[in-house]
Structure formats: structure tokens, C-alpha cells
Amino acid sequence: MTKQEALFNYCLRLGDNSLILGHRLSEWSSKAPIIEEDLALTNMALDLIGRSVALLKYAAEAEGKGHSEDDLAYRRPERKFYNNLLVEQPNGDFAVTIVRQFFNSTFEFLLYEELTKSKDATIAGIAAKTIKEIKYHLRHATDWMLRLGDGTPESHLRVQNALNDLWMFSDELFEMNEVDEILIKEGIAVDLTTLKTNWEKRINEVILEATLIVPTSTFMQTGSRQGIHSEYLGYIIAEMQYLQRAYPDAKW
């Protein structure tokens, strides 16, 4: 694998994580529990989709085949998507969405803070922009973890169930392959293993403060680094790509 191919794949991974989670959050539009949350979740979706535009545009540049960010979003098959399994999981009830946000925003906060120091100026620039937004996402998720965990017996139960159910997708966030190895040597990518301890520490603090229990199961899911996904991604892509597949190059 060349450095350029690694960069293409790395930007796809970063971009796909933003795109797919952005798509998921946008599904809350008009049906969140309260109107403030309708605005919050869709605002975050907007941040994420905006970030994915920048990252997929850069991925297309690295690929060098004359594709646009839209080609990469709307014409790529499922097996060529590299987002983490966590972000494609269904919204579930509000607690599931919050736990997914909490795991992911804590991870992104650590990841993008490091990426601001990337030797690749474009990635560092996007990271410097996006880290400001991630801080708001993380605060939102943390506030809700505390409120739901330390709330009513019902909210406590639901958020604990969500923690237990999504836990098996947490290890994959830190998984690395040849792409990371090549780019870490170049000072472009972040060594994900260095983030894990900090991630666990932050997660544990909030979970305990929320009077919840940190899951202990060691059974973990994996696959997305090879483009192997859970059953849910195909449905997201079918919906997202329908128009461009049915009417190629359609514009309005």
C-alpha cells in the first residue's frame, strides 16, 4: 500500500464516520422527545455532514481519480465504507442515541485533538475546525448521561441497557491496520492505542457519576476496517444513495 492509498483510506474512514453518524442523527428530525433535542440532534447532524464533506473531498483528492465528495458518498458500495460499526447502529430509544453519542464524542474529542497536530495540513485544518464543534457534542452527551442515569428508575434502566448493548462496539474504535501504520510513520495519523486509556478513564468517570455500571463484557465486534459491516449499514446506504442511483447526476 502506498502512502497515497493509505491517506485515501484514512480520510474515507474519518469521513464515513461523520457521514453515517450524521445520517443517523438526522433521522431524529421532527421526532425527538422535545423540540430542543430535535434542534440539538439535527444541529449535530449538520456539523457531522459538513465535516464529512471536507474529509471526503480530501479523500477524493488523495485518490486522484477525478471523483467528487458526492461521488464518494453516493456511488460507493457498502463494502467500501470504513466507518466504525458503532455509528451505524440504529437510533433505538433516546438513551441508545445518547450512549452512542457519548462513546463516539469522547473518542472524537481525543482523536481530533491529536489530529490538530497532524503533519498533513489539510487534516490538521479540518481537525482544528471540527474540535470546537466536538466539544459541544461531548458536553451534550455527557449532560444527558448524567441526567438519564441519575434520573428516574425508567431512564436509569434504559441508559444502562444502552450501555450494555453498545459496549461490544467500543473496542473497534481503537483498531488499527496497515493504513494507520503507514500514516503514523509519516506523522499524519494518530496512534489509536494511545487514546484508549484516556477514553476509558473519561467514560468511567461519567458512568459512575451517573450512578450507572461500567460494562465488563469482553465480547467485541469487529469488521469495519475491512469494510465488513452490521446489517444496518446497507439500509442506510440504500436510503442515502437511492436518488443518485435511480437518477444519476440528478440536481435541483
Next chain:
Amino acid sequence: MLTEKEIFDILSEIPDPEIPVITIKDLGILQRVEVTGNTCEIFITPTYSGCPAMKMIEDQIQEALAPYQITTIKVNLIYSPAWTTDWISDEAKEKLRIYGIAPPEHSSLDKGALTGKAKELKCPLCNSKNTEMISQFGSTACKALYRCKDCKEPFDYFKCI
């Protein structure tokens, strides 16, 4: 052909699509203009990564320059340096306040975004400091939602980033 400064001045008049009382220059969205031969490149930066007004701003730029016979007008979206509320001038902040949006209080890296402390803000309508945050996320990506406990009106706060 117009000079870079003349083009910049023309574009400085373009109102922000979402907050029309201030211009894209006041907000710091309009970054710079570069003219080479008959080609004009304009660099703009989004307030938030997903700001949906960028396409509209690009169209407004094209429209504003249409009468000047420039062969090629390219509008480039740049992310670096990252936009910050520090770029909003004091004059523009006053215009925001009069418009009913509480302007960003002091500067960028809002530590409160992580620590959870909400700011003490003045109501843009009655100046009372007896206000509270309803949500960090408001009607657009750049705003939070507050309410005034004296005049009872909700209001937008242009949050610091």
C-alpha cells in the same frame, strides 16, 4: 478589471443570509480576494462545518460580481484558520444585540462548552441578567437558546467558538 480591494469592498456589502443585519465581512466569513489576470478567486470560511448558508453566500457572491465582466470567478471554501467568534467586530456585535441576538461574550475557546457552566448573559431585549440557558443548540448551528426570566422572552445567543 477591478482590483482586489474593489472586489473585496463590493463583497463586503453582502448580508449574511441568516442574520441579514450584518454582512459576511462583519462575520469574518469573507476572508480574502485574489486576482490573477482575468480570474478572480474568493476565499470564504464557514462559521460551522455544516453551515447550510455557504451555497447561498457563494451564489450571492457570483451575483454581486456578475455586472463586472470578470471571466472566471472561483469561490473557494477554506477551513483553516478555523473561524472564531473573535472575528466579529464590536460594531457587528452591537448590531446583533439590536437585532435581538445576544452577541458572543468574550473570546473563543469557550471552556464552558466542556465544564458545563452556562454563562451569565444579558437579555438583548430588556438588559436583565436574570437569564437561563434552555439549550446549547438553537435555531442555527451558531446559536444557543436562552430565556429571560424577567421579560419572559426567549432569545438566541451567538455562542463562542
